[in-house]
Amino acid sequence: MSAITIRNARIVDPASGRDELASLRVENGLIADIGEGIAQDSDHIIDAKGAILAPALIDLRAAIEPAFTPGGETLDSLARAASASGIGTMVISPTSDMPMDQPETITSLRAAALPLPVRILICGGATKGLAGETISELGLMAASGAAFVSQGNGPISDTVTLRNLFSYASGFELWVACPPRDPGLSRNTVAAEGEAAARLGLNVEPTVSERIAVDRDTSLAELTGARLMIDRVSTRDGVDAISRARKRGIEICATASIASLVLNAVDADGLDPAFRLSPPLRHEDDRRALVAAIESGLIDAVVSDHRPLDLDRKAQPFAKATPGSISIETLLAAMLGLVHEEELDLASALRPLTNGPAELLGLPQGRLEEGAPADLVLIDGDAPWVFNTRSSASARRNSAWHNRRFQGRVLMTMVDGGIIYNLKG
Amino acid sequence: MGRADFSYDFPHDRLITVDDLNPLDIQILFDRADYWLAINQSPDKKHDALRGLTQINLFFEPSTRTLASFELAGKRLGADVVNFSAGNSSAKKGETLADTARTLAAMRPDLIVVRHETSGAADFIHRETGLATINAGDGMHSHPTQGLLDLFALTRRIGDVGGKRVLIVGDILHSRVARSDVGMLNLLGAEIRLCAPPTLLPTDVDRWGAEIFHDLDDALDDCDAVITLRLQKERMSGARIPSAREYFHFWGVTSRRLELAHPDCVVMHPGPMNRNVEIESGLADNSDRSLILDQVEAGVAIRMAVLEQLGQRVRKNAGPGL
Structure with a gap:
């Protein structure tokens, strides 16, 4: 197998803090060397021309649609969209349409994912049908290769059920992802409480819903020894509650969706169902708190929360539309927007997309060091472009990012030393 | 080892939990169970250690093997054994456990074997009636x-x-x-x-x-x-x-x-x-x-040993002449 050397690249590795112009040599699917003048005569040489070379992204939350859904997102279409977006590893998460609550489902999805260029991990449904009533076969799902388990978008109402779920999962040391939403305060709500939603007459969820849920769930995690993943915090109240729980020394982690980090309720103003999301878009103050929590490391991972939906479920009045947006192709560019706005430095922006999620799941990729898998992304950090759903590689068109202008494009994606996407074809 | 070697008599007038027992008590029961196990394997199973005594098996929870085991144990020791089970007891008609206990006690039984779904039920019946009570399972507490x-x-x-x-x-x-x-x-x-x-x-x-x-x-x-x-x-x-x-x-x-x-x-x-x-x-x-079938066989012998010891206490407490 011939080696590849990428020279003249701005090598940015959040894990080590490295940020320098250098070369990186890939051999046998692994990173063989990083430094100056390391290319050998037989190498295939790529001149990066100063572009950013970072670990390929790891997205802990993306959904597909059930098999044979007409026009639906498949593993195949999603993997194509992901590879063009700099993603090397992607977790398929359960949804109410596809609860993934059986070990057999985990096994068959993993088998179907094997030939795909992107590394695909499967997140199992923590309760049957994600109904929050009965525990799924967590042990058999773990034995079938589930990366972790998730309760989807629906919080568990009954605290005894939640305690038993946490307690049972702790025996297998599985992360359990739970949405930080109080079941009562979030029920039937479609927007964040505030001036805009009040004017529009929407059922609203207060931000304390997150605080109550984080306090409740972290308390039960403390009691049971479970590994709780707070799945998409979206408010300052939620961030504060996570900070308090971390100070108590509980083993928890937290994620945020790219939409919550970049968009706010003003973007959703006007009842466009494309902006009907879960969690709902919050206020600018909440968004800033999330950005600060990324910088401080309180939030471990940023997820695309890619949710493909057919037109019938989105072409509805705002309150009736199914929440969710396709987001995988805009994940990196939206994150780079925070760097261009000088809200985050580049390493802080890339950490929750690379090393952060890798550490949670104990993955060897997500870092640039000798011996690590050569999962890489080459980025032109400045190239301007406009996202248009018509040119999307995803099978669906429901996007909160349609017609949005971005700066920063993926030039090349590499997984296991193989180039899986090249902008220039 | 015979019981004479201990210079110690089984001192208990009830068996609510094994925590009441000490290793000597257990040795006595195991020795007697050994004896009854051998008897139970012979064609001459009937004895009169409990002759004249009445044993009530008061079962508020469905049971086949435990009830049969206690019934056989009592009968083989010569006691008069009566079974009350929840299906036809007054509990279904709304009688309190205290009233049921006192009513049965008024019939003058000597030994009462209790199974109930509530932790603490056997102890409660013992305190209400003062009868020689054997706990045959109370909730999640003890058996x-x-x-x-x-x-x-x-x-x-x-x-x-x-x-x-x-x-x-x-x-x-x-x-x-x-x-x-x-x-x-x-x-x-x-x-x-x-x-x-x-x-x-x-x-x-x-x-x-x-x-x-x-x-x-x-x-x-x-x-x-x-x-x-x-x-x-x-x-x-x-x-x-x-x-x-x-x-x-x-x-x-x-x-x-x-x-x-x-x-x-x-x-x-x-x-x-x-x-x-x-x-x-x-x-x-x-x-x-x-050992699953050994356990069933051992069950009758152990219950005979327990009933025998408690029966002896009943006789002793009643004083001479009986």
């Missing part, structure tokens, strides 16, 4: 004759359990059998291990003087005996355990898994068992390994 018969059967097979490594695997949280077995094993100086998913362990279980495991393979290492517990059907459907197949995969005791234990390791189950849930069917039927 002392099961603890006695388990250790009696085990001792007969492997000898003194002192220093032996005994594993209890299954629904320890809800099990009065586990609590009684742990009490017995502690009294007899065994090394106790408990293994269950975290949802089936009490939170303070680490204070029971046992080593706690979630992984059965780890727990089985060099064990001399494994006591499997019954998993109630209603607990297999997702509340605490996702499914029976998952339970069997991780916590079912199988011949293959047993290779991790001591080569002579035996397996026990209090019954009724769910085959291929708690225990592999073939293993349950393997009489080289399985």
